[in-house]
Amino acid sequence: MAVAMAQLGKRGGTRALALGLLAPGAGYIYTRSPLRFLATMGGFAVSLAAWFASGNIVLPPLLWVMTAWNARRQAVRGRKTWNGARTAIPATLLGVVTAGTIARRRAFRAAQDRGRARAQYLSNVPRLDPQPSDAVRQELSPDDLATLRSLLDRALQPLDRFDGFSKVDQFQTSAIRYQLNFMQWALASAQLHYTPSFHGYLSAAQRNLIDKLTVPRIWRYWAFEQTWGNLSLDWDPMKRDNIMLSGYLGTMLGVYESNTGDDRYRRSGAMPFRLGKRTWPYTHDMVCAAVHDNMQRSSMTLFPCEPNWIYSACNMTGINTLLLSDRLHGTRFRESVGEEFQRRLHDEFITPDGRVTAIRSARLGITIPMLTSTMADCGLASMLHAFDPELAQRCWSIVRREFIDTSGPEPAIALRGWDAIDTGNYRKTHLGAFAPVMWAAAEMGDTELYELLSDSLERQQLPTESAGTRWFDALSTNMNAMLALARFNPPGGHRALIAVGPGKAVLDGPILHGVSYPEVLVASTHTDGADLHLTLYPGDGPARVQIGVDRLVPHRGYRLRGALEDELTADDHGRLHIPIDLAGRTEMSLTPAL
Template identity: 35%
Template sequence: MSSLNRPTADVNDAVHLGANKDGPVTRAKKRRTSILYALFALLGLAPSVLGAHAALQAFGLGLLFPGAGFFSIGGWALLLVPLTLVLYLVALIAWFGSGMIVAPIFIWLGSALLAAALAGEAPWPIGATLAVALFALYRIRGAIKQRKAKAQLVKRREERSTYLPTATRAVTTRATEAPPADKRELSLDEIQALRFNLDLALQPVGSFEGFQTIEQFQTSALRYQLNSIGYSLAVMQTVYTPNFHGYVNHAQRNAIDKALNKRVWGYWRWERLWGHLSWRFDPVGRDNIMLTGFLGLQVCLYMAASGDRRYTEPGSLTFTWGKRRFAHDIHSIARSIDENFSRADFCLYPCEPGWIYTPCNFMGMMTLIAYDRLFGTQLATKHMPRFRENLENEFTLADGDLIVLRNEVTGSSVAFPFGNEGLALLSHALLPERARQAWALARREYVKEEGDKITIEGMEKGVDFGRYRKAPIGHIQHMLGAAGEMGDTAVVTELLRLLEEIGKPTRENGVLKYECSSGLAADMVRSRILRMGDWSRTVNEGPAPCTQKGPVLSQARYPQVLVARAFSHGHDLDMTLYPGLEPGPEDIVIERLEANAHYQLVVSDSQSSVQADIKGQLKLTVMLSGRTAISLKPNSKI
């Protein structure tokens, strides 16, 4: 791999903890927000101070906080104050859940206008005083809570600084290296798990049978399920089967092409309308890194693993809504990420209008890393210093935990469930030192060791984000992915045991499924097959260079032929196949052979001599019964 794109690792595993105060960009935005609010509050109180008309006093008081205008009326109208505050809370949730910035504005200003409309001839004499007093108490209470929370963060920061250096180094010393590239092979259980994603992806592009469809704005959305399918198949092909194309390529293309369906990306029309007040809804433009970052990485990983460059063609990624067509390709997606990183104050930029989700920006940076490797550009190198600086200063708490959700406009942050176990896997490809620290923290919190016995705690914190409900299997999936990527085999072993115990696995027609949403199940597939550094290797390196020109298994029936291994050193081809249905003969096609060359074919213990045709293609019928090892070597190389 080129050193140009490799993220800089801190070989000493220095502790990465946040400062005791907000970063400069956050402070500037909070200061601006406070000044603007103070001006509006003073403007709103002016009518009451000056004894203006009752309606104007009610409206002005309503600018102090949502529902405050009803204090000017008094009596029964006071019941509207808590109702307005509840509606405002719902509007805020709608804002950071779907980018609906108009919702809180509508509730706040709407309540002020309603109060003005309901105002009588004279305001309630003590209304303004009560509103100001209530607001002052709220701010004092908030300041006290904030001070306590900050003190807790600082205390935890001090505690962590004493053990993190040792715990982070232990992550490296404890790790078990992955097998050599030419020895990697999927187990039958792992193949059966992968079949869940293959079945979803190999159905017609317009079909979404078996996908979870609750809503398309947040974590249960179809786009994330498709991304997870693509990532798992990219890891499969990069690490285990680099010389198998066939249906795994078809499945990855389907997962990409499905993302162009209006059902998947159409949410952006509404987010642009109620978030940016714009009818221009090109999904590859301003913001929306939750699409460009995730889909861009999916496309880049597919191209790197397969060698297929179709998505470089103009219009190869075209989003259609009626007569509206937004023609894109991987170059325009990478360009969009580049431009958004460049113009954003935080470098990191929003998913929903106004809201920056840190994990989504990790996906955007990984897209640029993979893109640079494919096309020899330096986009990731260009942005990485500023990205790292802002991540450390603006998106890291004093105790080192990640700030997942921050408002681009106000600078305020909102608590969002995303643990260090998730960060460990997500950041390993671009910030390996941060990933090791995150796993050290997650391991200390959730992994308890007594001699040789390992216990996993925190099951009550598990969430199935594809169903929006608590589920222990959600915790297992995040821990399993991180432990696998970090090479923590002891933890992986215990998590797989728990998965069999808690995940309620079923095997139907050779497909391994768990009792969870399709989105969580798709993520689980990748978590199951990861070994030390596999995700980082998939993003930063791609398949071993020797595989890229060697023979490939190009055709095999699915699910009759399951591929556990396909690797070439450049001239040969080693494969491990399983029958997906019943044992018996199966036809396969091997390509990229030397034209008319003779090869020695070994199927299990049976040897024969075969010859490629003039196109370098070889059609074979092989007997599959259980694990079937197949080796093809040029006669001159034996």
């Protein structure tokens, strides 16, 4: 219709408006305003970036229509026009569309060729089934503890304090919420695999990270995105879309409850999300139900982060939230949506060359190819492992074979799109891709590659060690948190965090609880349900300390080894307070007296 209006219209204003509707700023070519045309193209590019980054669906069409109308006004007011634009603009657009179609078809055929080649070598890749029991280490090393302290120091701040966090924006990957997510997952992984019978400050830090997500500055972004992306003033943070909050939070809640047996977040009003006078009180069960309901409503089952944009990796946190709910609470979410989720993932998000696309528009179906990158593949492999281990292995096998080269003096990671930046602060660096690749290598049991990358990272960027902490200053907080997650992730460790959790002996047996931080650092705790074995380090130099053990049999005697007393009796509540000297690595054990 716009082409017909441009060709048949008798008035200059009508022609300018029609040409302006054909392409952003095209009306200015007709009115001989090249600077306005260039400014419109630049502004439209910015509006598209805003649409991608924050779901602002209003800005691109608004800018387009306003510039078309402004070109009409210029023509109506008598500005000289170029009549040739009536033919040149449609012809140029036709040429662009034709060239784009040809390029897409060629790219599609090339992708199919890559897919066939990949399918051939993938058919010969041995089936992987990494297990945490394959890990050599059974306790946290001094470097592990220094890394852990860096997370704890940030996590244990008051809820409204965020010292040591990267602060750039709250809409995209540098947002503080992702730093909270990955910190808590790292702490939960360390807890499950190395200190399963220790709660104390380690559990308190995880609760603090969960509670920080309810602070308005962390989730206020959704009020903007819901308003300009879904054209709604219903700012409920999880009712519609926003899996980048609900899915990640649901996984945090699930792994915390799984590790500790603490169900406090299932109680009414456990997580109040407040903006001004409005409050949305959520519980763990409500978060899980919101994720499930969004999946049921979505035509692709996978549902959006920002309004319109569906990220495959974010949806892995959503399905993991549901897996945890089924295991912990007896829900049947996987039975309800799991099969359709997997079908849609394979049908809608697998590219012709066999990779998983990172992003797709829920409204238009389009993708952004540059975001399907090495980092995206690796993060997806790690987070997908519990739900679809075969697809997770395929993602990792492609990365390992095609995008990582270990033949040179330093291992090289193929960088594409956003691989070349640290997504936690948007700074350009080739080191930003190390963290997700190391996490995937650890999860998939490629310990050799993990060690190669870890050693290479420390040669290229020496970590800062200060006051008992260890931190890569050149990397963002989010990448440091992901590096910690990789460090604490034994083979198949994230899958176990989601799908298995601790055994009954851990959940019912004695726990180390009353410990002062950073005076006492806990490197390992293990129980068979009756006894307790600990490895401790002093955090502030040699000291005589007192530790508390809970969940013992009231009034029962316990023999101690490595403490200042040989035997103590649990109090009425099944607790013991044990004095111990810490001068270095210290082992202590507690066993029931006969």
